[in-house]
Structures are given as C-alpha cells and as structure tokens.
Amino acid sequence: xxxxxSFSFLELEAYPWxxxxxxxxxxxxxxxxxxxxxxxxxPSCILHGSPFAQKIHQTFADKGVKVIGIHTVxxxxxxxxxxxxxxxxAEFRYSFPVVIDKHNSPHPIPDVMRRLELQGxxxxxxxxxxxxxxxxxxxxxxxxxxxxxxxxxxxx
Amino acid sequence: xxxxxSFSFLELEAYPWxxxxxxxxxxxxxxxxxxxxxxxxxPSCILHGSPFAQKIHQTFADKGVKVIGIHTVxxxxxxxxxxxxxxxxAEFRYSFPVVIDKHNSPHPIPDVMRRLELQGxxxxxxxxxxxxxxxxxxxxxxxxxxxxxxxxxxxx
Amino acid sequence: xxxxxSFSFLELEAYPWxxxxxxxxxxxxxxxxxxxxxxxxxPSCILHGSPFAQKIHQTFADKGVKVIGIHTVxxxxxxxxxxxxxxxxAEFRYSFPVVIDKHNSPHPIPDVMRRLELQGxxxxxxxxxxxxxxxxxxxxxxxxxxxxxxxxxxxx
Amino acid sequence: xxxxxSFSFLELEAYPWxxxxxxxxxxxxxxxxxxxxxxxxxPSCILHGSPFAQKIHQTFADKGVKVIGIHTVxxxxxxxxxxxxxxxxAEFRYSFPVVIDKHNSPHPIPDVMRRLELQGxxxxxxxxxxxxxxxxxxxxxxxxxxxxxxxxxxxx
Numbered sequence: 001x002x003x004x005x006s007f008s009f010l011e012l013e014a015y016p017w018x019x020x021x022x023x024x025x026x027x028x029x030x031x032x033x034x035x036x037x038x039x040x041x042x043p044s045c046i047l048h049g050s051p052f053a054q055k056i057h058q059t060f061a062d063k064g065v066k067v068i069g070i071h072t073v074x075x076x077x078x079x080x081x082x083x084x085x086x087x088x089x090a091e092f093r094y095s096f097p098v099v100i101d102k103h104n105s106p107h108p109i110p111d112v113m114r115r116l117e118l119q120g121x122x123x124x125x126x127x128x129x130x131x132x133x134x135x136x137x138x139x140x141x142x143x144x145x146x147x148x149x150x151x152x153x154x155x156x
Numbered sequence: 157x158x159x160x161x162s163f164s165f166l167e168l169e170a171y172p173w174x175x176x177x178x179x180x181x182x183x184x185x186x187x188x189x190x191x192x193x194x195x196x197x198x199p200s201c202i203l204h205g206s207p208f209a210q211k212i213h214q215t216f217a218d219k220g221v222k223v224i225g226i227h228t229v230x231x232x233x234x235x236x237x238x239x240x241x242x243x244x245x246a247e248f249r250y251s252f253p254v255v256i257d258k259h260n261s262p263h264p265i266p267d268v269m270r271r272l273e274l275q276g277x278x279x280x281x282x283x284x285x286x287x288x289x290x291x292x293x294x295x296x297x298x299x300x301x302x303x304x305x306x307x308x309x310x311x312x
Numbered sequence: 313x314x315x316x317x318s319f320s321f322l323e324l325e326a327y328p329w330x331x332x333x334x335x336x337x338x339x340x341x342x343x344x345x346x347x348x349x350x351x352x353x354x355p356s357c358i359l360h361g362s363p364f365a366q367k368i369h370q371t372f373a374d375k376g377v378k379v380i381g382i383h384t385v386x387x388x389x390x391x392x393x394x395x396x397x398x399x400x401x402a403e404f405r406y407s408f409p410v411v412i413d414k415h416n417s418p419h420p421i422p423d424v425m426r427r428l429e430l431q432g433x434x435x436x437x438x439x440x441x442x443x444x445x446x447x448x449x450x451x452x453x454x455x456x457x458x459x460x461x462x463x464x465x466x467x468x
Numbered sequence: 469x470x471x472x473x474s475f476s477f478l479e480l481e482a483y484p485w486x487x488x489x490x491x492x493x494x495x496x497x498x499x500x501x502x503x504x505x506x507x508x509x510x511p512s513c514i515l516h517g518s519p520f521a522q523k524i525h526q527t528f529a530d531k532g533v534k535v536i537g538i539h540t541v542x543x544x545x546x547x548x549x550x551x552x553x554x555x556x557x558a559e560f561r562y563s564f565p566v567v568i569d570k571h572n573s574p575h576p577i578p579d580v581m582r583r584l585e586l587q588g589x590x591x592x593x594x595x596x597x598x599x600x601x602x603x604x605x606x607x608x609x610x611x612x613x614x615x616x617x618x619x620x621x622x623x624x
Contacts, residue, residue: 019217021223041552041555041556041559042559043559043560046514047515049284055300059298059300059304060304076555076559078551079547079549079551079555081547082530083546083547084509084547084552087509087544087547088509091509091510091511091544092511097177142215142299143209143298143299143300143303144212144215144299144300144302144303145215145303146300146303147299147300147301147302147303147304147305147306147307148215148216148303148304148307148310149303149307150303150304150307151303151304151305151306151307151308151309151310151311152307152310152311153302153307154307154308155307155308155311155312156311189334197396197399197400197403198403199403199404202358203359232399234395235391235393235395235396235399237391238352239390240391240396243353243388244392247353247354247355248355289438312324337580367612368612371610371612371613371616372616373477453611454527454611455610455611455615456523456524456527456612456613456614456615457527457615458612459611459612459613459614459615459616459617459618459619460527460615460616460618460619460622461529461615461619462615462616463615463616463617463618463619463620463621463622463623464618464619464620464622464623465619466616466619466620467619467620467621467624
C-alpha cells in the first residue's frame with residue numbers, strides 16, 4: 001500500500017541525479033528543504049518556477065536551506081528525457097541539484113509526484129528540518145510569502 | 157543629547173498622521189514593525205518602495221506585522237507637503253498608515269530620519285516585537301530576503 | 313465658438329514651457345508630432361505614460377519625430393503646479409519638452425485638453441507632418457503598434 | 469556557389485512545416501515578411517524572441533505583415549528535433565507558422581542560417597514587399613523601433 005506520508009528524502013539517493021553527485025541524505029539532515037517539481041517544457045516552469053528555484057538556491061546557499069529540483073514528467077515523455085533536461089539546465093545556467101522522478105509502468109504519473117499528490121507543475125514543497133511537509137504551492141509563488149515561510153522554519 | 161538608539165515608536169503618536177488615526181503605541185506592542193521611509197517624488201520610492209510597502213501591508217495584515225510609512229522630506233520641501241502627500245497616497249490607493257517626520261529648524265534632514273541615520277529614500281527598517289531595530293535596507297529590497305527576515309522575527 | 317479642429321501647435325508658443333525654451337513653430341513644421349497629455353500625480357502617467365514618452369523622445373530624436381509633453385491638470389490643481397512639475401521631471405531625468413495647458417476660469421478642464429476632447433490622462437496623440445491629428449490613444453499604449461503608426465507617418 | 473543574396477522565400481515551400489500547411493509563395497507575395505530564426509531551448513528565444521514573434525503575428529495579422537518562424541538548430545541537435553519543437557510550440561500556444569531549416573551534412577550550421585549569415589539565435593529579419601532583406605536584428609529587439617521599421621515598409 002502506498003501512502004502519502006511515506007515519502008522520505010532518504011530514497012532520493014537511489015534516483016538519477018543531474019549536474020551533481022547524488023545528494024546524500026546526511027547532507028540534507030537538519031536543513032529546510034525546498035522541493036521544486038517541474039517539467040522542462042511546461043511554460044510556467046520555464047518562466048516562473050525554475051528562475052525562482054534558482055533564486056532561492058542562491059539566496060539561501062549558506063543559510064541552512066537546500067533546494068532540490070525534481071523532474072516529474074507526466075506528459076510528452078519522449079521529448080523530456082535526461083539529455084533534453086541536461087541541455088535545458090545548462091543553457092539557463094541553473095546550478096541547483098536536480099533528480100529525475102521514476103516511472104513505474106504503467107502509471108503515466110511518476111513515483112514521487114504520485115505519492116506527494118502533486119496537482120501538476122510547477123509545485124513548490126517546503127519541508128522543515130525534521131523532514132515534515134509544511135507547505136505546498138502549485139503554480140506561481142509569491143516571493144515575499146515564500147521567504148516568510150522559509151524564515152519561520154529556519155527559526156524553529 | 158540625541159542618540160541613535162533613542163528612537164521609540166511611542167513618540168510617533170505625537171506626529172501628524174495621514175489616512176488614519178494616530179497609531180496608539182499599545183496597538184504596535186508585540187508586533188513586528190516595518191518602517192518605510194520615503195519621499196513621495198523620489199523615483200525609487202514611487203516605482204519600488206511604495207508598492208512594496210503596500211504589498212507587505214496586505215500580505216501580513218493579520219499576521220502580527222505592522223507597516224508604518226514615514227514621510228521623511230529632505231529636499232524639495234515646498235512641493236511635498238501634506239496636501240501633495242495625501243493626493244499621492246489616494247491616487248495610488250495606498251492603505252498603509254503614514255506619519256510625517258518633523259523638521260526642527262534649521263536642520264534640512266527631518267527628525268526621525270536623522271536619529272535613525274537613514275542614508276536616503278527609500279529605506280526599509282525592520283523592528284522586532286520588542287521594538288529593537290534588527291535590519292536596515294536602503295534602496296530597492298528583495299522580496300524573498302525581506303520575507304525571510306520577517307518570518308524569522310515573527311517566530312521569535 | 314470653440315472647435316475641436318481649431319487646435320494648432322502654433323499656439324503653444326505662447327504657453328509656459330518647462331526645461332526648455334518655448335518650441336518655435338517653425339522647428340515643428342514637417343515633423344511627426346507626438347503630443348503626450350499627462351498629470352504628474354496620475355499613476356498610469358507615472359508608471360507608463362511618462363517613461364514611454366521619454367523612450368519615444370530618445371528613440372526618434374534624429375528621425376523627424378518630436379515629442380511634446382503637455383501638463384493638462386484637471387484635478388488636485390493645488391499640488392500639481394509648475395514647481396511640483398519641475399521637480400517631478402527633474403527627479404525622473406526626463407528630457408522631452410513640456411508645456412503647461414492653460415486654465416480659463418471657470419472651466420476645471422484646461423484649454424487644449426478641452427479642445428482636443430481628451431478623455432483623461434495619459435493620452436497620446438499623433439499628428440502627421442502637416443499637423444493633422446491621425447491617432448488618439450487613451451491609457452497605456454502598446455509600443456509595437458505605436459512604433460508602427462509613427463513609421464507609417466514618417467514614410468508619407 | 470552559394471551566395472548570401474540567393475535566399476528566396478520561394479524555396480521554403482519545400483521545407484518541413486509545423487502547425488500549418490507549407491506556406492505557398494503566392495501567399496507571401498506583396499507582404500512584409502518577418503523571419504524569426506530561433507532554437508527552442510535557447511534562453512533568449514524562450515524569454516524574448518518567441519513571445520515577441522507571437523506578438524507581431526497577432527498585432528499585424530490583417531495588415532499585410534507575415535511572421536515566419538524558422539527553427540535553425542546549430543547545437544544540441546538530438547534534443548531539438550521536430551517532436552520536441554512541436555511540443556514547445558503547442559505548450560506555449562504559439563500560432564505563427566514554423567518551418568525547419570535543413571542540414572546539409574557535414575555543416576553543423578543549417579542551410580538558411582548559413583546563407584543569411586545569421587550570428588545566432590534569436591534573430592529577426594525584416595523583408596520588404598519585394599522580398600529584399602531590409603533589417604537584421606540579433607538578440608532582444610525593441611518593440612517601438614521594430615514597429616517603426618514595419619510601419620515604414622508597409623507604407624512603401
């Protein structure tokens with residue numbers, strides 16, 4: 001039986017990572033985690049989500065906040081494979097780490113996306129230092145409000 | 157003798173307020189305070205500062221964060237009087253409370269501006285729940301970082 | 313009897329000008345004229361109209377296109393006098409010439425504004441090389457379309 | 469021998485088209501043509517070029533101006549094939565017609581791109597009603613200036 005709350009960052013070590021070594025779970029422990037779920041050809045991801053993920057990554061690099069991009073492809077699979085994704089990330093000079101969500105046939109919706117019950121892309125999920133999901137945004141995110149949420153979690 | 161640290165919100169009760177009753181000090185107690193120092197005809201105030209002050213005001217209205225605008229005129233005094241200020245605030249539909257900084261002749265720099273050692277306008281000052289100045293920004297402010305600062309102070 | 317079509321740039325020589333000598337009518341002859349009607353404290357003028365007037369002024373400075381700003385105050389007269397206007401133009405570093413529309417008591421609507429039947433501010437009016445009004449925009453203007461209109465008039 | 473000036477829209481009939489029937493040369497005759505050269509994963513194309521091409525297409529649809537996108541892939545060929553391009557155009561709801569530039573092995577630079585001596589993507593080329601190249605922009609384009617160029621060519 002799958003459960004929504006069964007997701008743990010520990011599992012992501014076993015997924016394919018781009019532009020980075022797999023992030024070891026011990027490096028995430030004690031950090032506030034921003035999980036950015038996207039598809040490289042989704043317009044709102046291209047225009048809003050990915051630049052904002054990069055901005056968070058750069059703003060809080062040394063403040064105990066880790067951004068992880070997760071490529072959750074649920075449509076147009078043939079043109080959003082790892083090669084295309086790598087080109088996209090390199091062309092835009094993105095430097096946040098990216099992991100690729102797994103497909104378990106015959107589900108069109110990939111694994112982590114399904115278990116976290118994401119409504120689509122872009123989604124931003126905020127986890128506290130203990131790994132608990134605390135906020136979940138779908139669509140464009142307001143920087144002032146999101147910064148506030150991060151600040152509160154950092155202070156815990 | 158005037159000292160930088162002598163500023164208290166308590167004093168502002170005695171200043172002229174626009175668009176609002178004077179804010180009583182007891183209504184501020186226990187809130188995080190954002191003090192927005194501006195001049196109505198300063199381009200960076202018009203384009204960045206005032207819209208951002210209004211955004212903070214609306215975003216955190218019910219979250220223990222109070223925005224106070226302070227009109228700190230240090231140049232072109234003849235065209236930035238209370239009547240002009242009132243027209244400006246009304247035309248842009250701003251709803252955060254605004255107090256007018258005092259001039260003690262012969263200083264061109266008004267009172268609160270001088271005591272807080274502001275470098276110019278726009279300035280954003282962030283005070284914690286105990287009334288202590290914790291952050292001080294001059295010029296355009298990054299919403300993500302400013303939200304983060306507010307979130308940390310709220311969590312204290 | 314006043315008529316809509318009675319307006320001529322020739323008359324503007326007699327109006328007060330800011331930041332410039334009065335523009336002599338012979339310097340306008342043969343040029344495409346962009347007449348920008350504004351009020352300095354109108355939000356859409358501040359945010360859209362004036363920056364766009366300046367952009368037109370700079371883009372076509374040597375191409376036979378003249379921008380003339382006309383300050384058509386029809387409300388809040390006491391805070392939008394010549395001193396306030398001059399501060400506004402200087403603070404924003406605007407360099408297009410500005411003339412001040414006349415008030416004939418008891419009309420609240422100033423002279424040129426009334427005769428050109430402007431609906432409000434900002435308005436952009438486009439006159440061909442012969443001085444005929446050819447296009448009339450009220451509110452924010454699309455740069456691509458406006459550039460196209462100018463290009464067609466220049467080619468006549 | 470290939471020559472820069474040998475390019476004619478007539479040839480494009482033989483190229484693969486997306487989202488549209490091949491544009492017949494007789495439908496282009498007498499129109500001002502905007503040729504937009506792009507690569508779907510080039511950031512400046514995604515952020516500036518393609519939205520601007522669509523804007524031109526919509527603004528001048530009934531005014532004798534035709535926009536033609538040409539996909540001139542000169543890098544990352546494996547992830548910018550016709551399937552990926554079709555997904556990109558559909559996701560962003562672009563409706564201007566797009567033709568795919570040809571590769572003649574072993575040239576990495578495709579055919580039309582080479583003959584028109586494009587410096588990269590995005591490029592906007594403006595052809596008059598007789599099919600002559602009149603303006604050539606590389607990188608982001610200013611809408612006011614580009615509208616002006618179009619207006620002058622339409623008036624010829």
